[in-house]
Amino acid sequence: MKRLTLSVALLALWATGATRTAEASLNVVASTQDLAALTREVGGDKVKVEGICRGYQDPHFVEAKPSFILKLHKADLLVLVGRELEIGWLPPLIQQSRNAKVQVGAKGYLDASLTARILEIPTGQITRAMGDVHPQGNPHYWLDPENGRRVALAIQKKLAQLDPGDAAYFAARYADFDKRLAEAEKRWEALMAPYKGLKIVTYHNSWPNFAERFGLKVVGYVEPRPGIPPTPGHTFELIQQMKRDGVKIILVEPYFDLKTPNSVGRQTGAKVLVMSPSVGGVKEASDYFRLFDYDLNLLLAAIKETGAR
Ligand SMILES: [Zn+2]
Numbered sequence: 327m328k329r330l331t332l333s334v335a336l337l338a339l340w341a342t343g344a345t346r347t348a349e350a351s352l353n354v355v356a357s358t359q360d361l362a363a364l365t366r367e368v369g370g371d372k373v374k375v376e377g378i379c380r381g382y383q384d385p386h387f388v389e390a391k392p393s394f395i396l397k398l399h400k401a402d403l404l405v406l407v408g409r410e411l412e413i414g415w416l417p418p419l420i421q422q423s424r425n426a427k428v429q430v431g432a433k434g435y436l437d438a439s440l441t442a443r444i445l446e447i448p449t450g451q452i453t454r455a456m457g458d459v460h461p462q463g464n465p466h467y468w469l470d471p472e473n474g475r476r477v478a479l480a481i482q483k484k485l486a487q488l489d490p491g492d493a494a495y496f497a498a499r500y501a502d503f504d505k506r507l508a509e510a511e512k513r514w515e516a517l518m519a520p521y522k523g524l525k526i527v528t529y530h531n532s533w534p535n536f537a538e539r540f541g542l543k544v545v546g547y548v549e550p551r552p553g554i555p556p557t558p559g560h561t562f563e564l565i566q567q568m569k570r571d572g573v574k575i576i577l578v579e580p581y582f583d584l585k586t587p588n589s590v591g592r593q594t595g596a597k598v599l600v601m602s603p604s605v606g607g608v609k610e611a612s613d614y615f616r617l618f619d620y621d622l623n624l625l626l627a628a629i630k631e632t633g634a635r
Pocket residue numbers: 386459460465466530531532552
């Protein structure tokens with residue numbers, strides 16, 4: 327009887343061990359859902375990934391919650407956008423996590439911007455006096471799939487460094503992601519090819535990488551400067567410019583008030599389009615591929631509807 331109990335106990339122990347090896351071996355926290363999605367692409371079931379900022383929230387301004395500190399406390403790796411996108415909320419969370427692994431410069435701290443192509447890097451003296459929230463170049467770089475590829479590669483290398491036993495698995499996952507992305511890029515480029523040079527206006531300066539990649543020209547912003555709400559004077563100038571340039575589309579991120587864009591739209595005949603700048607911004611944009619599928623299809627429908635060219 328005693329022997330049987332022991333066998334059962336051993337069996338239970340073995341089963342637990344077996345389960346454990348099949349479980350995720352790395353806890354990853356990503357500052358945004360885009361980086362979480364890219365980590366999932368590469369990490370597969372060897373990582374447990376949580377994103378902090380939701381796709382429908384402004385990533386410049388996230389309300390810090392105690393639950394974020396707990397997530398960071400247990401993390402093996404933190405992946406962040408960088409370029410000061412999260413400067414207003416992430417540094418105190420990292421500090422309060424009391425987790426040496428994810429402190430700035432530690433092995434488990436990955437600034438994804440270091441391998442991405444960054445646009446609008448300012449030259450000369452950088453000052454926040456004007457309220458600009460993009461002092462180190464444009465941080466919305468994930469909206470070019472080529473940057474998604476670069477970030478995924480950086481994540482693959484980092485995961486392999488933290489979990490060398492699964493390095494081949496991460497490499498295979500990255501190769502597969504790269505291949506699927508290349509196929510999708512061909513499809514997306516073909517969709518947009520007829521509209522090269524199309525002039526648009528956006529609310530926040532979130533779309534320079536997206537615009538460059540898909541041949542759009544952003545000629546103005548509803549915000550007078552990144553992070554500064556619309557002013558009557560700036561809105562008046564924007565309307566004049568849109569009339570001159572014949573702009574028919576205003577892109578708005580889901581976290582901004584539609585009052586000013588709608589008013590500008592009424593006065594210029596332009597269509598206001600709420601596009602998702604991030605995975606999870608709308609439920610259809612549920613991963614990195616579906617983000618571009620959703621945004622490009624929405625944009626194409628608006629182009630056709632307005633006759634914009
Ligand atoms: Zn921004």
